[in-house]
Amino acid sequence: MSNEREVDLVVVGTGPGGEALASGAAKAGLEVVAVEKHLVGGECPYYGCIPSKMMVRAGDALAEARRAGTLAGDVEVVASWAPVARRISEEATSGWDDAAAVQRLEDAGAALARGEGRLDGPRRVVVTPRGGGEPTTYVARRGVVLNPGTRPSAPPVPGLEGTPYWTNRDAVQVTSLPSTLVVLGGGPIGCEMAQAFARFGVRVTIVQHGDRLLPQDEPEAAAVLERTLLDEGVRVLTEVEATSVAYADGSFTVGLDEGDDLVAEKLLVAAGRTPNLDSLGLESVGLDPSARTIEVDDRLRAAGVEGLWVIGDVTGKGAFTHVSMYQSGIALADVLADGPGDGSEDGSGDRGPAARYHALPHTTFTDPEVAGVGLTEQQARDAGLDVRVGSTPLEQSSRGFTHGPGATGLVKVVEDASRGVLVGASVVGPLGGEIIGLLNLAVHAEVPVATLRTMIYAYPTFHRAIETALAELG
Ligand SMILES: Cc1cc2nc3c(=O)[nH]c(=O)nc-3n(C[C@H](O)[C@H](O)[C@H](O)COP(=O)(O)OP(=O)(O)OC[C@H]3O[C@@H](n4cnc5c(N)ncnc54)[C@H](O)[C@@H]3O)c2cc1C
Numbered sequence: 001m002s003n004e005r006e007v008d009l010v011v012v013g014t015g016p017g018g019e020a021l022a023s024g025a026a027k028a029g030l031e032v033v034a035v036e037k038h039l040v041g042g043e044c045p046y047y048g049c050i051p052s053k054m055m056v057r058a059g060d061a062l063a064e065a066r067r068a069g070t071l072a073g074d075v076e077v078v079a080s081w082a083p084v085a086r087r088i089s090e091e092a093t094s095g096w097d098d099a100a101a102v103q104r105l106e107d108a109g110a111a112l113a114r115g116e117g118r119l120d121g122p123r124r125v126v127v128t129p130r131g132g133g134e135p136t137t138y139v140a141r142r143g144v145v146l147n148p149g150t151r152p153s154a155p156p157v158p159g160l161e162g163t164p165y166w167t168n169r170d171a172v173q174v175t176s177l178p179s180t181l182v183v184l185g186g187g188p189i190g191c192e193m194a195q196a197f198a199r200f201g202v203r204v205t206i207v208q209h210g211d212r213l214l215p216q217d218e219p220e221a222a223a224v225l226e227r228t229l230l231d232e233g234v235r236v237l238t239e240v241e242a243t244s245v246a247y248a249d250g251s252f253t254v255g256l257d258e259g260d261d262l263v264a265e266k267l268l269v270a271a272g273r274t275p276n277l278d279s280l281g282l283e284s285v286g287l288d289p290s291a292r293t294i295e296v297d298d299r300l301r302a303a304g305v306e307g308l309w310v311i312g313d314v315t316g317k318g319a320f321t322h323v324s325m326y327q328s329g330i331a332l333a334d335v336l337a338d339g340p341g342d343g344s345e346d347g348s349g350d351r352g353p354a355a356r357y358h359a360l361p362h363t364t365f366t367d368p369e370v371a372g373v374g375l376t377e378q379q380a381r382d383a384g385l386d387v388r389v390g391s392t393p394l395e396q397s398s399r400g401f402t403h404g405p406g407a408t409g410l411v412k413v414v415e416d417a418s419r420g421v422l423v424g425a426s427v428v429g430p431l432g433g434e435i436i437g438l439l440n441l442a443v444h445a446e447v448p449v450a451t452l453r454t455m456i457y458a459y460p461t462f463h464r465a466i467e468t469a470l471a472e473l474g
Contacts (some may be wrong), residue, residue, distance in 0.1 A: 003136045006238065007031045010125045010140040011110075011147060013276070014255045015042030015309040017331075018147030019101065023108035024332045030112040035117035036128050040101040042149050042312075051088040051172035055274045056192055056365045058084045059199035063232075063367055066403040079114055079200045083261035085175045094379040096173075119144065119281035126281070142338055143307030145331060146294070146322070149263060150273035150313045150366060155184065155242070163247035165267040168193070176266035177202050179378030182254050183243055186213040188364040190270035191225060195366050198234045205262055206241055207254065216362075218377065218412055218426045220391070221370050225428070228408060230367060275314045292316065298354035300331040309335060318360050324361060331356050358423070359444035363433030368394075368409045371436035373445040374424035376413050386418040390472030394429040397468070398460030406430055407462075411469040421446045435463045449473065 004347040008030035011022040019041055022034035039046050064327045066076040089095055102112055113136065115129040122141045150269075152167035154160055166174075171193055178203065183194045186208030198204040206213070206229070211306045213236065214222040226236055237259070244255035245267065266343075275292055282289040293316030295303040300315070302308040311327040313319040333352040361373040380387045395408035409429025416423045425439035442452055449470060459465040 001228055001230060003134060004139060005033075005136060006139045006141060007033050007111075007147065008140065008142045009033070010035060010117070010138045011145045012119075013042070013103075013146060013148035013161045013279070013312070014105070015147045015149045015312045015324050016038045016044050016321045017326075017328030018042070018145065021104060021311065021328040021335075022110045022331045023145070024328075025335060026105075026109035028332075030142065030336075033127075033136075033214075034105055035113045035125065037114075037116045037130060037449070039096065039098040039110065040105060041098055042147075042324075044324075045101075046093050046096055046098075047169045049321055050092045052168065052189070052192055052196075053365055054087050054092055056070040056367075057174070058087075059196035060367050062199045063259070063406070070405055075249050081175070099308055106414075113138075116279070118279065118432045119284050121284045122305065122394055124284075131323055140307065140324060142335060143172050144308065145309045145311065145335070146280065146302075146314070146316060148276035148311045148326075150275050150319065152269065153272040153274045154269060155271045157184075157242045157401070158244050159247075160245040160269070161250065163245055163251070163267070165245070165247075165269050167269055171268055178313055179203065180264040181205075181266045181268060182207060182252065182264040183268045183270060184254075184260050185270035185272070186210070186236070186238070186272065187216075187272075188214065188362075190268070191229070191364060191366050193268060193270065194234055195229060195232065198229075198232055201262075203233070203235075203260055205237065205260070205264070206238070207240055207256065208238045209241050211239050212322065213238070214364060217364070217370055217372055217374075220410060220412065220427045221372070221428045224364055224409055225364075225370055226367060228366075261333075273313065273319065277314055296315050298326050298356070299334040299351065300355065301334065317357050318362065320360075320362060322375070323357075323360065324440050327355060344457075359440055361436055361440045363436065365433065368429045369432035370426070370428050371432040372424070373436055374422070375414055376424055377412075380414050380416065380423050385416045385423060386416045388417045388473050389413065390469040391416070392465050392468040392472060394462060394465055397462060397465040399462045399464065400429075402460060403430065411435075411465040413469045413473065415449055415473050417473075420448050420450060421447060422452070429462055429465075433463065435466075438463055438466060 009032045011034045014036045016062045026032040065075045065077045115126045115127045122128045126140045128135045181204045183190045183206045212222045221436045241257040246253045254262040294310045298434045309331045312324040337351045363371040391412035414424035427435045457467045
């Protein structure tokens, strides 16, 4: 027997967007139940962005200290992982405990149902409590929001299953380092972690089946990163497939389709993500549970299903916390506008702006950081635009010159010449993720290139290289 309860809104999965939406809806006066089977806040604070950036920051500190020799005299560097493990455990995750996030949610007025949520037809969610017990069916007057996120994928490499390989979830919890590590996957997560561990003395090999690292970025941006990793002693194997994995006596053997087997103490699998859509009851509302994404409109409403909004990684618009949060705001406005909770008398409240992704930014927090916004040159050409590109190496900027070691990178801009606006840009360099902000604004607001050229760029900043790249547009 299942208990049945009526509420206004059910949010299944509390990633960054789901948590914010549940809180926002509750603050607006809706009766909200947030369903979470693991930790309120999702992947980002406990296993993703925050702990990984603490690892990256620690590696950067070591790299900077090692650069001091050329700039300021000798510094003795004795790397220790203990402060990294402590910061992640104590400062970032409170020992992987979500009590503070739960408190935030409850202070906002939402109720937490700790358990696994599953759709059971339109506007109905069955929650099976964590640790067993009677399921409860929530009937949602306003509707249901799905924010289930993703989990690490295990590629179908023979022998991998059953070995004690790491995913990002293990890697952020390590308290002592291996001497050798193979990283399967040369995307953002693989590259960030490979560099961070390598800077602590771990001998790291990246195995990437594609022809380059960071396949979503400009090829020249990825090339800068690959050169840096090689310089730092990371082995980078591209166009190489892992064909087998074996584990015995505390070490992994990874067979490759080309070259000798790799032997390492640990294996980190960072080879993509699996959407948590398979056990969500999607079939009960006519959606495909085996799909990788759920199609949504520009208000995050699931195509063809009344009263169902979907936000976060599973929308396929970009697997980033800022996308989850952005979509959360738009979906919340739509949920509230769908009834009396919007503050207006007739429930015809302002839905606010619709979602647009033309200026979606991303940063891989390696050193140098690899940041991008909008379209790459190839994507712009594939879209049939009248493309002009300009680029400049960061080393040749005045700031690059004064900065010295570590100032490697580039700025590249992609213009739709027929409209005279930027449709994409990349920045590789120290704080590339900050420098891209200026270009993010330009792409977002479609600021004419002619206007960008009249701007005064402070001397000698890294962002002044943008002026040079714009000049290269011709
Ligand atoms: C190592 C790593 C580093 C990253 N670094 C960055 C970064 O620097 N910047 C950035 O923008 N992004 C980064 N990301 C991506 C970022 O973590 C995600 O995009 C972000 O968490 C948003 O995901 P989401 O909102 O879709 O849901 P998630 O954060 O995945 O959360 C989904 C939640 O739903 C719960 N859930 C799932 N199914 C159910 C169910 N049936 N019932 C109840 N609960 C359920 C899960 O337990 C989880 O808590 C990183 C990811 C990783 C793995």
